[in-house]
Amino acid sequence: MEYFQTSVISNICISEDIFVMVVGRNGAPASAGQFFMLRATGSALTLLRPISIFKAEADTLHFMYRIIGKGTRELSTLRAGDTVSLLGALGTGYPIDKMSGKVALVGGGLGIPPLCETAKELTAKGVQVDVYLGYRDDLFAVEEFEPHSRDIFVSTEKGEEGYRGFVTDLLKPEGYDAVFTCGPEIMMRKVAAMCAATKVPCWCSMEHRMACGIGACLGCSVRTAEGMKRVCKDGPVFPSNIIFPNK
Numbered sequence: 001m002e003y004f005q006t007s008v009i010s011n012i013c014i015s016e017d018i019f020v021m022v023v024g025r026n027g028a029p030a031s032a033g034q035f036f037m038l039r040a041t042g043s044a045l046t047l048l049r050p051i052s053i054f055k056a057e058a059d060t061l062h063f064m065y066r067i068i069g070k071g072t073r074e075l076s077t078l079r080a081g082d083t084v085s086l087l088g089a090l091g092t093g094y095p096i097d098k099m100s101g102k103v104a105l106v107g108g109g110l111g112i113p114p115l116c117e118t119a120k121e122l123t124a125k126g127v128q129v130d131v132y133l134g135y136r137d138d139l140f141a142v143e144e145f146e147p148h149s150r151d152i153f154v155s156t157e158k159g160e161e162g163y164r165g166f167v168t169d170l171l172k173p174e175g176y177d178a179v180f181t182c183g184p185e186i187m188m189r190k191v192a193a194m195c196a197a198t199k200v201p202c203w204c205s206m207e208h209r210m211a212c213g214i215g216a217c218l219g220c221s222v223r224t225a226e227g228m229k230r231v232c233k234d235g236p237v238f239p240s241n242i243i244f245p246n247k
């Protein structure tokens with residue numbers, strides 16, 4: 001884990017309020033489900049903001065983010081050639097090394113981007129990957145999964161594209177060796193409950209407001225079946241049975 005400054009290569013709006021920023025990797029290690037803390041270099045903001053790895057290429061890191069408030073709005077103003085400050089890669093990601101057979105990835109909204117690098121790393125290991133992507137209305141990033149998945153299932157809430165309804169309606173966990181999920185907590189709870197009922201191991205990626213991002217301030221601690229855990233250090237990816245133990 002390192003703090004470094006690097007150049008913005010591109011920063012493009014791909015959908016309403018959603019951007020993809022590509023920056024120089026500077027040799028930083030990075031794996032699926034981990035995240036970086038980011039801030040525009042020279043920003044007046046005190047804290048960096050956590051953004052997941054969307055894609056880690058040999059020389060570049062790609063981040064997909066939605067404008068929520070000050071920090072993400074400031075990131076969206078960066079142009080090619082500007083400098084961004086990064087801390088990372090941080091956290092514990094998905095257990096790619098332990099996987100074999102068939103894995104389902106279930107993402108909702110801005111929980112979808114980290115599953116792209118996850119699909120890439122799983123397929124590189126010979127795991128069969130099916131992807132379940134839930135959107136409110138407009139689709140984004142679906143084509144990014146095509147090289148790294150066997151099947152892609154898409155849902156939108158009102159049926160503008162794909163299945164009409166929730167992505168969990170499409171999932172049948174019993175056909176898989178494991179399920180990885182990232183997205184709104186209500187969706188991950190449902191996925192965790194379906195996996196528990198069918199005895200399929202499940203991992204979920206938790207979100208929490210963060211200050212330090214490195215496990216020092218305890219500000220992101222959450223109660224789990226194994227005691228208090230820091231989302232930034234012990235997670236963000238956790239086995240679902242310790243995060244949602246009653247499901």
Ligand SMILES: Cc1cc2nc3c(=O)[nH]c(=O)nc-3n(C[C@H](O)[C@H](O)[C@H](O)COP(=O)(O)OP(=O)(O)OC[C@H]3O[C@@H](n4cnc5c(N)ncnc54)[C@H](O)[C@@H]3O)c2cc1C
Binds near residue numbers: 050066070072208210
């Ligand atoms: C491990 C991790 C990975 C993440 N990966 C991504 C990603 O890949 N793409 C992406 O778009 N976003 C991601 N996020 C969320 C992102 O970090 C926040 O949207 C961002 O920090 C908001 O900062 P801001 O300065 O724009 O908003 P602020 O000005 O800080 O906040 C604006 C409003 O949003 C609320 N808010 C801010 N952050 C959160 C949060 N984490 N949970 C609940 N409410 C919040 C605040 O309370 C406030 O009301 C991730 C978060 C975590 C913890």
Ligand code: FES
Binds near residue numbers: 209210212216218231
């Ligand atoms: S953000 Fe400081 S311990 Fe997690």
